[in-house]
Amino acid sequence: MKEEELPLFATIETDIHWAKGIIAQRCENLNDHQEDKVIEDFLMDNFPPEVREGTYYSQLLTSLSEAHHPDDPAWLSVAERLILALTLASHVCPALFEPFSYFQNQGIGVNRVGGIKSNGLFGFIPTAETALFLLAGENVTLRQQIIRRIFNNDHPLFRMGVISLHEVAHNLSRFHGALVLSDEYYSLLVEGRPFIPAFSQSFPAQCIDTHESWGDLVVGSQTRFALEEINIWLKEKKQMMDDDHVSRKIKKGYKALFYGPSGTGKTMAASLIGKEADVPVFRIDLSQVVSKYIGETEKNLAAVFDKAENRNWVLFFDEADALFGKRTKTSTANDRYANQEVSYLLQRVENFNGLVILSSNLKANMDSAFTRRFQSIIKFPVPNEILRKELFNRAFQGRYAVENTELMEKVAKKYELTGAEINNIFRYCAMMTLHYGHEKVTEQVFTDGVIKELRKKGKAI
Structure with a gap:
C-alpha cells in the first residue's frame, strides 16, 4: 500500500x-x-x-x-x-x-x-x-x-x-x-487526495477531464505548437517565480484565448493541458455567474477566483464573449454597470496567479483590453481536407470501418466538418451498426449519418 x-x-x-x-x-x-x-x-x-x-x-x-x-x-x-x-x-x-x-x-x-x-x-x-x-x-x-x-x-x-x-x-x-x-x-x-470542490451556487464551476491523449487532438501544427507553450509554462512556472530576476518582471499568472468555431477542439485542448500537468480544469458555468442584478455578477465571479486563488487549478471560461465582451459607449445606467463588470473581470484575470483560458467563437467579440494581456491567442480553425481525412480515419476503425472508403474520402473532401461533427457522425454509425448487427459500417448507414449531420447545418448532401 x-x-x-x-x-x-x-x-x-x-x-x-x-x-x-x-x-x-x-x-x-x-x-x-x-x-x-x-x-x-x-x-x-x-x-x-x-x-x-x-x-x-x-x-x-x-x-x-x-x-x-x-x-x-x-x-x-x-x-x-x-x-x-x-x-x-x-x-x-x-x-x-x-x-x-x-x-x-x-x-x-x-x-x-x-x-x-x-x-x-x-x-x-x-x-x-x-x-x-x-x-x-x-x-x-x-x-x-x-x-x-x-x-x-x-x-x-x-x-x-x-x-x-x-x-x-x-x-x-x-x-x-x-x-x-x-x-x-x-x-x-x-x-490523501486533492480536493475537488463540488458544483454549487457558491462555486459555479465543474471539473472537466478527458480519456483522450494529445494524439487524439487533430489540429494544425501552429495550433499544436502554441498549445505546447502553455504546457511548458505549467512545467516551469514555479522555477520562474523562484527566480528573482524573472518574478520582478512578469506576473505570476498566464492568460490564453482559444478562438474558433464550435467543435474544433477548444474544450478538449483545455482538458488535455490539465491532464498533462496533472492539475484540475474547472469550466465556469456562465449561466450561474451572469446576473441581471447589479453587483451579483461580480460577486459570483469573486467566489470563483477566491476559491481558485493560490491553488494549482486551471479556470476555463467557455463561450467567454458572453462575459468578456467589448465594452460599449456609456449612454445608460445599464451600460455603465456592464462596463464595470468587464473592468472587474479584467482586474481579476490580470491578478490571478494561475492559468486562465478563455474560449470564444470569434476573436473579434473579445474586448481589446483583454486581448492585449493574453500571453497566447490560439486559433482553432475548421479542419482542412487533410485533417478531416485524419479525423474520419481515426474514428472509423476496426469493426466500425466504413465499407466504402472512397465515399468517406469524398465526404471529407467536399464538406467542411468539424471534429465534433465528425464524431457525431461516428456515434450514429456505431449505434446503427450495433443495432443491425453489421460487421462494418455500411454505405447506407454512413450516408444517413452524414445527411443527418449536414441537415443540422442547413445543408444537403
Missing part, C-alpha cells in the same frame, strides 16, 4: 502524540497551580518529532519552512507544528482535548485555555487562544511575538489557505475564533 494512502497513520499521528505530551505537561502545571516553566525552554525540551518524507504532510511542512528566513528562532517552527496539530486533531483525534474539557467543567483555567463549547457538541473545539496558552502561557511578550509572526494574513499557514480563524462576534477578540482547517488541506492531509 502506498504511503499516501495512510496519511493519518504515516504522517499525522506522530504530531498528535507529540501535542498530547505538551497538553499533558501544561495541564499538570495548571492543575497544580505551578509557575510556568520558562516557555522557550519548555518548547525546546518538547521539540517536534521528524516526519516521514514523501507524504503530503511532510511536503506542507517543507513549504512552510521554505517560506521563512533562515534566522527565525526555533520556537517558531515548534509553534507552527503545534498549531497545525491542534487544527488537525479536531478532525482526526478529538480525544486530544479531553483534558481541556475536564478543566473547563471544573472551572479551572476557563479564561486561559480558550476553546469553544458548542450547544450541539459535548467536546472541545480549539481556538487561537488554546494555541497561545500552550505556546506562551502567561508570558505576554512571547504571546505578542507569536501573534505578530503567525496569526496574520502574511504567514504561510494563512496565506496559503491551510487554516483560518472562525469569525466571532464583534465584541470578542478574534483569537476566540476556532482553528479551521480548509477543505483542500483536509483532503490532502487526512484523505
